[in-house]
Amino acid sequence: MTTTTLGLLPQKDLLTIAQLGSGDVETIFETTRSIKGDRAAWSRALAGKRLAMIFEKDSLRTRFTFDVGMQDLGGSAVFMDHRDVRLGSRESLKDMAKNLERWVDGIVARVYKQRALEELAANCSIPVVNGLSDHVHPCQALSDFFTLTERWQDVAGRRVVYVGDGNNTCHSLLHVAARLGAHITVCSPEGYEPNARVVSEAMLIARETGSDIQIVNDPEQAVKGADAVYTDVWASMGQEDEIEERSAIFNDYRVDEELMALARPDALFMHCLPAHRGQEVTAGVIDGPNSIVYDIAENRLHVQKAILVLLMGRDR
Ligand code: CP
Numbered sequence: 638m639t640t641t642t643l644g645l646l647p648q649k650d651l652l653t654i655a656q657l658g659s660g661d662v663e664t665i666f667e668t669t670r671s672i673k674g675d676r677a678a679w680s681r682a683l684a685g686k687r688l689a690m691i692f693e694k695d696s697l698r699t700r701f702t703f704d705v706g707m708q709d710l711g712g713s714a715v716f717m718d719h720r721d722v723r724l725g726s727r728e729s730l731k732d733m734a735k736n737l738e739r740w741v742d743g744i745v746a747r748v749y750k751q752r753a754l755e756e757l758a759a760n761c762s763i764p765v766v767n768g769l770s771d772h773v774h775p776c777q778a779l780s781d782f783f784t785l786t787e788r789w790q791d792v793a794g795r796r797v798v799y800v801g802d803g804n805n806t807c808h809s810l811l812h813v814a815a816r817l818g819a820h821i822t823v824c825s826p827e828g829y830e831p832n833a834r835v836v837s838e839a840m841l842i843a844r845e846t847g848s849d850i851q852i853v854n855d856p857e858q859a860v861k862g863a864d865a866v867y868t869d870v871w872a873s874m875g876q877e878d879e880i881e882e883r884s885a886i887f888n889d890y891r892v893d894e895e896l897m898a899l900a901r902p903d904a905l906f907m908h909c910l911p912a913h914r915g916q917e918v919t920a921g922v923i924d925g926p927n928s929i930v931y932d933i934a935e936n937r938l939h940v941q942k943a944i945l946v947l948l949m950g951r952d953r
Pocket residue numbers: 695696697698699700769777909910911
């Protein structure tokens with residue numbers, strides 16, 4: 638199957654879902670379904686293409702799925718570990734981008750600052766994909782909602798309730814939910830709500846799609862009627878020195894069996910992983926029958942292969 642039968646994304650990079658136009662998420666999902674359904678048919682889609690993977694933070698899922706994804710598509714990936722050397726400290730991001738574009742066909746970067754991704758993208762002609770920043774985690778939220786479409790067919794009108802820190806994962810969930818017309822409630826302790834600019838971006842998109850967005854503080858009220866309950870770690874990478882303080886603040890925001898009992902009886906449990914059993918979620922919930930965490934992790938592979946094909950699958 639050629640990629641042109643499905644259409645390509647109009648933009649060069651995927652730095653945040655807020656940059657995607659209406660229809661782009663559907664294009665990614667349609668391509669994902671095709672790739673997931675027939676791996677062999679796509680095995681030469683990126684033949685000879687190379688991907689640079691630059692990571693300032695740890696990773697299991699993102700690193701493996703982009704690397705294996707490139708191999709599945711006939712290409713290759715080169716990993717550059719930047720956990721000990723912050724991007725921009727040895728040489729400028731501009732010089733890095735201008736070197737990399739001479740050797741590879743795309744970049745996936747996991748960074749602290751969203752600005753670092755923007756600077757890389759602005760200084761090269763090849764696609765740059767956000768593999769997580771402090772601000773957003775777009776590939777994660779796309780995989781989350783792709784997994785929900787597999788369960789529910791249509792996510793429009795369904796409600797996902799995110800309980801926890803208004804962080805990078807939460808921001809991208811807001812963007813994707815709004816884009817797809819899904820309802821989303823974010824329930825965080827006061828002072829840990831999602832970024833106001835992200836909420837405005839999502840609300841603007843929601844006006845077109847009919848998505849309802851609620852930002853609240855009471856978990857028991859929030860999860861009532863939820864079709865899915867999502868949580869993430871209380872302290873993200875880079876916030877290790879806040880773990881103790883946050884554990885006390887988030888203690889009432891743990892997703893446990895009692896909280897899940899207030900959601901719909903068939904409500905799904907979601908988490909981007911890595912998870913900390915006994916902190917943000919109990920073992921009974923994450924290891925229970927309604928947990929879809931490993932389906933989401935599997936779909937990281939298929940969704941990111943679609944993103945790579947859609948961004949790198951043509952000569953620029
Ligand atoms: N969910 C996720 O991005 O996992 P990693 O941090 O292991 O890549």
